[in-house]
């Protein structure tokens with residue numbers, strides 16, 4: 001029973017990281033109608049920047065994380081403006097290939113700057129303590145990750161429901177032309193979406209490395225792919241879907257590894273995704289797509 | 294009528310050409326709309342009416358020609374800036390935000406205006422369209438076709454446009470609702486609005502309009518006072534089915 005609970009909590013925590021990353025995929029997909037495969041690598045950049053802040057620049061953890069968020073925000077806006085905006089009218093395959101190229105570019109640049117040797121992410125307030133409940137010990141990173149996820153979800157839900165920019169995003173995601181007719185600047189809305197997604201990626205990077213402290217240029221790829229899977233699982237374009245998809249994916253992964261097979265953990269995750277998509281092609285909370293020209 | 298036209302036009306479209314790739318959809322059309330006029334643009338399917346309105350609204354760029362609003366050139370400025378210039382388009386097929394509530398749709402219509410002014414305009418719209426008031430919190434995608442059209446018009450009006458462009462507001466509606474839509478157009482006109490109206494229902498459009506243009510395959514083939522065109526033989530044959 002204790003083992004089960006521990007797996008569950010770890011699963012929810014890992015899933016929370018996926019959920020925070022998945023938000024970046026899902027928001028960008030909803031608004032810009034593209035898959036930003038470089039998103040996973042923005043996580044890695046965020047983790048490296050906060051690592052550098054704490055290890056080399058002597059910046060306190062919170063300030064390091066904030067710096068990472070700022071750098072990632074600027075990075076996200078730059079990637080969008082330089083690589084994706086010129087392709088706004090291009091075929092979606094061209095955009096997809098550009099995104100994959102951008103992903104490798106980020107990894108290679110990270111390799112040049114930080115080298116191939118894995119870095120060990122330092123102990124911070126995030127993972128410095130643990131909480132004992134009965135005979136179970138829960139790391140503070142686990143709890144903070146779950147709390148961060150809940151907080152981000154509430155904040156984003158309020159943002160899209162209440163603010164002018166949030167509503168503008170919903171309009172652009174539904175009908176870009178009609179949104180323009182309202183006076184909404186579509187390019188700016190897309191930039192803001194990338195900014196939010198990338199700032200969240202920085203947070204996700206720090207949270208991920210607080211629980212799994214090995215940092216290298218490819219650190220973002222696998223969580224990136226899984227978070228993308230989580231976004232599709234929950235229904236791509238849907239913010240609550242990203243949350244649900246991420247958390248479920250994390251739980252399935254940990255349970256799969258614990259009870260079925262450690263080696264096949266990832267394969268189990270994807271098998272579940274395939275089954276869900278066969279039964280419900282638009283994902284758990286996704287709306288059936290109405291393709292528009 | 295003629296005394297209106299003494300002044301400079303509110304909208305002047307001058308010899309615009311619009312292409313979809315290699316397709317030459319608009320082949321040099323010119324038209325004017327004067328303040329407080331209803332001008333209608335009629336023509337068969339595929340004549341280029343929607344293309345013309347979308348180009349004026351900035352969704353499409355003319356390859357050649359000019360569009361002036363109040364004497365300021367607006368071609369190529371981009372759709373999202375138009376509403377700030379006083380131009381609103383209620384597009385073909387309504388294109389309301391299906392997943393937002395009625396009220397949110399109306400608020401988005403006033404996106405270009407300061408938040409403090411929105412409340413008053415909302416009240417105005419609810420008075421003009423009482424059905425929308427009853428359904429304020431309903432998700433727009435669940436409204437009936439007629440209600441969606443009312444919402445689309447109200448949303449366009451929320452920006453307080455100097456020029457309102459309506460693209461087939463009566464499309465797909467039952468005769469009684471068509472009547473209602475045209476009543477609203479007449480009311481708006483009496484309230485001082487300037488309207489450029491595209492319609493399949495030429496009969497109704499010519500009844501409410503001051504002036505009209507007839508389009509055929511990317512060109513304007515006839516123009517004049519609506520009353521005259523209503524009784525013109527060629528127009529009657531082609532568009533009024535008599």
Ligand SMILES: Nc1ncnc2c1ncn2[C@@H]1O[C@H](COP(=O)(O)OP(=O)(O)OP(=O)(O)O)[C@@H](O)[C@H]1O
Nearest residue numbers: 313316318336337338339340341342343344345493
């Ligand atoms: N996106 C597009 N790509 C290519 N051609 C187009 C596109 N939109 C319209 N056209 C073509 O341009 C011409 C004018 O179309 P438009 O929609 O302006 O006609 P319309 O007068 O509004 O017709 P309707 O009364 O059916 O709405 C048509 O021949 C149409 O096939």
Ligand SMILES: [Mg+2]
Nearest residue numbers: 342343344385
């Ligand atoms: Mg049309």
